[in-house]
Amino acid sequence: MGQMLKMKVSWAFANGATIPSHGLICRKSKDDFTDIVKGITDWTTLTKTYHHFLNQYDSFYVETDMRAMYNPSRMKIIGIAAQKLADKIKTFARFAIGRTLG
Numbered sequence: 001m002g003q004m005l006k007m008k009v010s011w012a013f014a015n016g017a018t019i020p021s022h023g024l025i026c027r028k029s030k031d032d033f034t035d036i037v038k039g040i041t042d043w044t045t046l047t048k049t050y051h052h053f054l055n056q057y058d059s060f061y062v063e064t065d066m067r068a069m070y071n072p073s074r075m076k077i078i079g080i081a082a083q084k085l086a087d088k089i090k091t092f093a094r095f096a097i098g099r100t101l102g
Helices: 003-016 045-059 072-101
Strands: 024-029 034-041 061-064
Touching: 024 045, 034 045
Parallel strands: none
Antiparallel strands: 024 034, 024 061
């Protein structure tokens, strides 16, 4: 895959991941964690990271940064889950209090 095509693919992925609201992670390859850049949320950093990996390894792997602080979609789901848990705790607490007082 030529360098220009690699860049177009990276940019298409980044646009789909909705930079800057969502972060990206870049590394040498899918299963190699020896050189990794996390929390990429701007085009300048993505460009520098892109050139770093292509110059060092002639390829790279890009994925969405799923850490909640870099992924508003995940934050929303975590918030919903937390609310459901809080509602269950409140229901249980009301039940438990009612049984001990009654």
